[in-house]
Amino acid sequence: MSITIKKIARDLNLAVSTVSKALADSHEISEQTKKRVLDYADQLNYVRNTYASNLKKKRTGNIAVVVPEVADSYFSTAINGIEAVAQQKNYHVIIYITHEDQSREASIVREFRSGRVDGVLMSVSSGKNTTTHLQERSQSNIPLVFFDRVCDDIEAPTVTTDDLESGYKATELLIKRGCKSVAFLGMTENLSIIRDRLNGYKKAMVDNGLDINEDLIISGGIDESVIIESLSALLTSASRPIGIIGSTEKLATLVYVVCKKLSLQIPDDVRVIGFSNMGIASLLSPPLTTITQPAFEMGKAAATILFKNLEGKKADAGIVKAVIGSLLHERGSVGGENV
Amino acid sequence: MSITIKKIARDLNLAVSTVSKALADSHEISEQTKKRVLDYADQLNYVRNTYASNLKKKRTGNIAVVVPEVADSYFSTAINGIEAVAQQKNYHVIIYITHEDQSREASIVREFRSGRVDGVLMSVSSGKNTTTHLQERSQSNIPLVFFDRVCDDIEAPTVTTDDLESGYKATELLIKRGCKSVAFLGMTENLSIIRDRLNGYKKAMVDNGLDINEDLIISGGIDESVIIESLSALLTSASRPIGIIGSTEKLATLVYVVCKKLSLQIPDDVRVIGFSNMGIASLLSPPLTTITQPAFEMGKAAATILFKNLEGKKADAGIVKAVIGSLLHERGSVGGENV
DNA sequence: GTGAAAGCGCTAACAA
DNA sequence: TTGTTAGCGCTTTCAC
Numbered sequence: 001m002s003i004t005i006k007k008i009a010r011d012l013n014l015a016v017s018t019v020s021k022a023l024a025d026s027h028e029i030s031e032q033t034k035k036r037v038l039d040y041a042d043q044l045n046y047v048r049n050t051y052a053s054n055l056k057k058k059r060t061g062n063i064a065v066v067v068p069e070v071a072d073s074y075f076s077t078a079i080n081g082i083e084a085v086a087q088q089k090n091y092h093v094i095i096y097i098t099h100e101d102q103s104r105e106a107s108i109v110r111e112f113r114s115g116r117v118d119g120v121l122m123s124v125s126s127g128k129n130t131t132t133h134l135q136e137r138s139q140s141n142i143p144l145v146f147f148d149r150v151c152d153d154i155e156a157p158t159v160t161t162d163d164l165e166s167g168y169k170a171t172e173l174l175i176k177r178g179c180k181s182v183a184f185l186g187m188t189e190n191l192s193i194i195r196d197r198l199n200g201y202k203k204a205m206v207d208n209g210l211d212i213n214e215d216l217i218i219s220g221g222i223d224e225s226v227i228i229e230s231l232s233a234l235l236t237s238a239s240r241p242i243g244i245i246g247s248t249e250k251l252a253t254l255v256y257v258v259c260k261k262l263s264l265q266i267p268d269d270v271r272v273i274g275f276s277n278m279g280i281a282s283l284l285s286p287p288l289t290t291i292t293q294p295a296f297e298m299g300k301a302a303a304t305i306l307f308k309n310l311e312g313k314k315a316d317a318g319i320v321k322a323v324i325g326s327l328l329h330e331r332g333s334v335g336g337e338n339v
Numbered sequence: 340m341s342i343t344i345k346k347i348a349r350d351l352n353l354a355v356s357t358v359s360k361a362l363a364d365s366h367e368i369s370e371q372t373k374k375r376v377l378d379y380a381d382q383l384n385y386v387r388n389t390y391a392s393n394l395k396k397k398r399t400g401n402i403a404v405v406v407p408e409v410a411d412s413y414f415s416t417a418i419n420g421i422e423a424v425a426q427q428k429n430y431h432v433i434i435y436i437t438h439e440d441q442s443r444e445a446s447i448v449r450e451f452r453s454g455r456v457d458g459v460l461m462s463v464s465s466g467k468n469t470t471t472h473l474q475e476r477s478q479s480n481i482p483l484v485f486f487d488r489v490c491d492d493i494e495a496p497t498v499t500t501d502d503l504e505s506g507y508k509a510t511e512l513l514i515k516r517g518c519k520s521v522a523f524l525g526m527t528e529n530l531s532i533i534r535d536r537l538n539g540y541k542k543a544m545v546d547n548g549l550d551i552n553e554d555l556i557i558s559g560g561i562d563e564s565v566i567i568e569s570l571s572a573l574l575t576s577a578s579r580p581i582g583i584i585g586s587t588e589k590l591a592t593l594v595y596v597v598c599k600k601l602s603l604q605i606p607d608d609v610r611v612i613g614f615s616n617m618g619i620a621s622l623l624s625p626p627l628t629t630i631t632q633p634a635f636e637m638g639k640a641a642a643t644i645l646f647k648n649l650e651g652k653k654a655d656a657g658i659v660k661a662v663i664g665s666l667l668h669e670r671g672s673v674g675g676e677n678v
Numbered sequence: 679g680t681g682a683a684a685g686c687g688c689t690a691a692c693a694a
Numbered sequence: 695t696t697g698t699t700a701g702c703g704c705t706t707t708c709a710c
Contacts, residue, residue, distance in 0.1 A: 002452070002454070004702095004703060004704085005703065005704065005705095006703075006704090014680080014681085015680065015681040015682070016681090016682095016703090016704080016705095017680080017681060017682075017683090017704095017705075017706075017707095018679085018680055018681065020703095020704065020705060020706085021679095021680090021705090021706090024705085028679065028680085029679070029680080030679055030680090033679080033680085045452075047449075047450075047452040047453045047454075048453055048703085048704080049394075049453060049454045049702090049703050049704070050453045050454055050455045051390045051393055051394055051399060051454060051455070051702095051703085051704095052394050052686090052702070052703035052704045052705095053703075053704050053705075054390055054686095054704090055388075055390055055391050055394055055686050055687070055688090055702090055703080055704075055705095056685085056686050056703085056704050056705045056706080057686090057704090057705075058686075060390060061455075062401075062433070070409070070415045070418050070419060070422075071412065071415040071416050071418075071419055072415075073410065076409045076410040076411075076415050077410050079409050079410075079434070080409060080410055080436065083409075083434065083436050092433050092435075092455065093433060093434050094401070094431050094432060094433050094434075095418070095422065095432050095433075095434045096431075097419065097422050110386075111386075113341075113384075113386040114386045114387055114388060114389045115341070115386075115388045115389060115390060115687095116389045116390070116400075116431065253618070253619050253622060256619075256622045257622070260622075278619075279592070280592050280595075280617075280619075280623070283592060283595045283596070283599075283623050283624065284619070284622050284623060284624065285622065285623065285624025285625070286624070343686095343687055343688085344687065344688065344689095345687075345688090353696080353697085354696065354697040354698070355687090355688080355689090355697090356688095356689075356690075356696080356697065356698075356699090357695085357696055357697070359687095359688065359689060359690085360689090360690090360696090363689085367695065367696085368695070368696080369695060369696090372695080372696085387687085387688080388686090388687050388688070390686095390687085390688095391686070391687035391688045391689095391702090392687075392688050392689075393688090393702095394686090394687080394688075394689095394702050394703070394704090395687085395688050395689045395690080395701085395702050396688090396689075396702085397702075454703095
């Protein structure tokens with residue numbers, strides 16, 4: 001049995017309420033008894049039972065972070081950012097991994113109504129574009145902030161990057177580098193970020209007088225073997241050099257894998273740009289050109305917005321839609337000079 | 340105000356206990372009233388307040404995972420393993436990142452006495468070899484399981500890999516590949532895993548009739564610039580080819596970085612083996628030879644042990660010390676044939 | 679400045 | 695089978 005406020009009160013011949021207040025450093029308690037209580041509590045190594053206290057106060061001090069995956073440079077770095085501000089605010093971070101499974105996501109979200117967490121940070125999973133499970137969330141009005149992968153149907157603050165612009169820049173760079181064709185490797189068009197990046201791609205194609213060829217837009221889903229297959233087909237048939245935009249980290253590295261398998265040379269045969277936060281992109285062979293998102297900052301920003309809402313400062317200016325720019329790091333994978 | 344068991348009871352003209360039991364599908368409630376309650380609860384979209392329930396039951400349904408870092412292939416994969424079993428057991432995972440800071444670690448551990456979590460999975464941080472903060476934990480006897488980076492002073496179950504053997508194998512391979520000297524790149528010898536890997540290294544050196552040269556054992560700490568500096572010094576001065584064992588993922592990739600900076604060729608000038616769980620080790624230039632730990636399985640194993648303890652099955656055989664083998668993946672970074 | 683008492687939402691004896 | 699009651703550990707009116 002752990003030690004309680006009740007025991008302290010009994011031992012010190014005080015009322016529990018007095019002890020409670022003393023422990024909370026209330027002004028209505030004399031310095032003298034405060035000291036007595038504090039000292040004794042210290043001596044007994046007392047720690048307040050958080051959940052009992054929380055039951056009263058109707059808060060848990062926990063926030064949820066829902067991500068598709070944690071073994072991914074972007075998400076793990078974003079988690080670092082979130083943790084940084086949570087820690088500072090004395091909040092605790094519960095991690096939920098959806099593994100891109102919407103039914104799993106749905107049950108996670110459902111659980112939140114049980115009051116386990118005070119707020120939610122979320123990057124939605126791909127899969128069928130059903131948002132009903134998220135809609136329901138609105139009923140339980142616990143604060144929610146989306147980061148990176150948002151859900152447009154839900155009214156909530158979001159933190160994203162300039163995905164359209166990035167897609168545009170990436171495409172344009174590949175065109176400039178003389179790619180005979182440029183392909184876009186997506187995951188699923190159900191994802192906000194993929195859609196935006198794809199739109200940037202399309203816009204750049206059009207702006208550069210190129211046709212948009214649906215055969216060059218691959219939506220591989222999450223099944224690796226499927227992606228590898230369609231990518232292989234594309235790479236063998238396309239006129240070279242072909243430019244590839246890998247719209248996620250996983251997809252970008254798969255391009256390398258497939259090229260290796262097919263004995264295609266990067267950047268001679270294939271030129272590639274990946275949306276990626278890998279620290280070691282520059283160590284790949286050849287170094288991978290990346291669009292790098294400010295993952296840490298995004299996590300921080302999202303958490304900051306969440307805490308603002310938690311603290312009831314909703315007053316200020318409604319739903320925030322923060323957009324943070326990402327960086328294009330040009331490296332060997334796109335080839336040399338412009339043509 | 341969210342909807343409570345009390346309201347259901349009132350509306351249905353039942354006692355709260357009846358409703359509570361019905362909701363728990365107790366056998367002492369008639370099917371009929373069960374249905375009534377369930378239906379009504381459904382209709383009202385009732386969800387049990389976890390923490391109120393937990394306060395009674397003296398459990399939270401949360402476990403803590405304390406890791407030095409989350410943006411690291413090993414830890415993030417281990418977290419996946421932990422999450423897999425936690426999810427299945429209906430537990431929730433709170434993540435704590437120490438950033439290799441022991442004072443942070445201490446305050447995290449202290450917090451656990453507040454009853455926020457039912458159990459703890461931990462991979463200790465480096466830094467001064469103080470374990471007092473962990474010792475204290477023992478007082479609050481919440482179950483604890485160490486994984487990967489253990490703390491020998493504390494009596495607790497552990498899940499580790501065969502670090503000594505791996506260190507031995509790595510060293511031996513480098514010797515066989517004709518390295519003129521073999522260096523060990525550690526982080527701090529305060530870490531159990533580093534110590535063991537280093538011992539394996541030393542043993543292999545001795546077994547192969549080589550001297551142990553303290554200059555070849557670098558403990559870089561966590562300051563990247565310091566590591567780079569000492570590594571640069573070593574690489575410029577040593578007779579080549581020199582073999583390097585990077586005892587963590589970070590250290591292994593730093594070898595690549597430094598070689599690039601110094602224009603040294605891997606594997607001609609430098610041969611390297613890294614303890615790493617990177618999926619893309621094979622895409623590096625040249626592909627990195629790795630000792631890969633079964634991170635996912637370790638996470639799973641650790642969590643499984645924890646839950647066993649949580650369920651009070653301590654009876655079985657005291658403190659478990661599980662050791663799982665890691666795999667040596669030989670790739671281009673160690674050079675070609677044996678000499 | 680201190681204490682008594684009610685109650686957060688739920689569970690579990692025990693009684694009926 | 696259902697209801698009454700006490701209480702988990704804490705906070706917070708409201709009296710004293």
